[in-house]
Amino acid sequence: MTDMRAEDCDFDENDDFDQNEDFGENRVSPEFLKLLEATVQSAGAYVIPSDNLRPHTLEAARDYSSDRRGTYVLAKFALTIAILGCVSLPVIDRLASWHDRVNSPTTSQILEIAQKKSVGIDWGLFEAFSELRQNQASRFPTQVLKRK
């Protein structure tokens, strides 16, 4: 301890010094430095974690991991729905166009035709049915059949 030259601690604490810089009057001898390091080293195990830190940490990790898993499942579900939506929209459009072609006339359409042609409801049904068959026949590829 008598080797120590640091009589007071008023040295500049500026950080950016060269490693080999001379610390002048504040220099500590190597022997004293070793003793000091050993003293500090011995106090290393004096502070320990609280008893409840272990269960708290493990519980927090479990919660975090289950939250992450839940978020992952939710994200996967949302992605699947989005992909399904993207794929099914064109299919639904296509099906809707086919639906118009094969759909039979509704009662209101029959009534409308009957009123338009000034006939009764039974005759209106016949007219509507004829119109439907004509529409279907016009869409059917008849030219191929005619050639045959």
Next chain:
Amino acid sequence: MSNPTSFSERVRESAQCIAESGAAALSGLYDLTSMRLVRFAVTITRNQHDAEDAVQAALVRVDGNAKLLSRADSPWPYLLQMVRNESLLILRRKRRVAIVSNLTDLRTHRSVDEVEKEESYRAVWMAIRSLPVEQSEVVVLKIWEELTFAQIAEVLGLPAATAASRYRYAMQKLACELRSKTAEVLL
């Protein structure tokens, strides 16, 4: 104290176990590192409760992505860096100026044959607490974690020469502090 390289490898093995088995394997890493991490975090936060929060947050992060730790070049300095970042986050969030004049927040341990040394331990911890954080963390990493200045520089994100000079200043200050308290501390 174990060799830092072999300790780093043990940390890597624990991280690999977590990556393979999930949260259940975290207890292994906790048992291996918690004491060291808490004492390092305490030097930054100046409060054991905050230090434990930082350690907990860091370990939960490790559990979330253990591969990051197991693939690191030096897992132990990497984990220390994680704890340091968490500690600084907590400090920033609390905006508390650390003025600590006692050790009442610390949970301490001493065996029966070390009762007479307790005074010395307390003096050392008080002296470390009296240092600026920039210096005390270098002391902890150098003496308790036995890291090289290059590794310390990696953990703290500064040049090795700066870490070395901070260490020198810290040791000079510790010498002053401990000498002024009692000569017995250093014997």
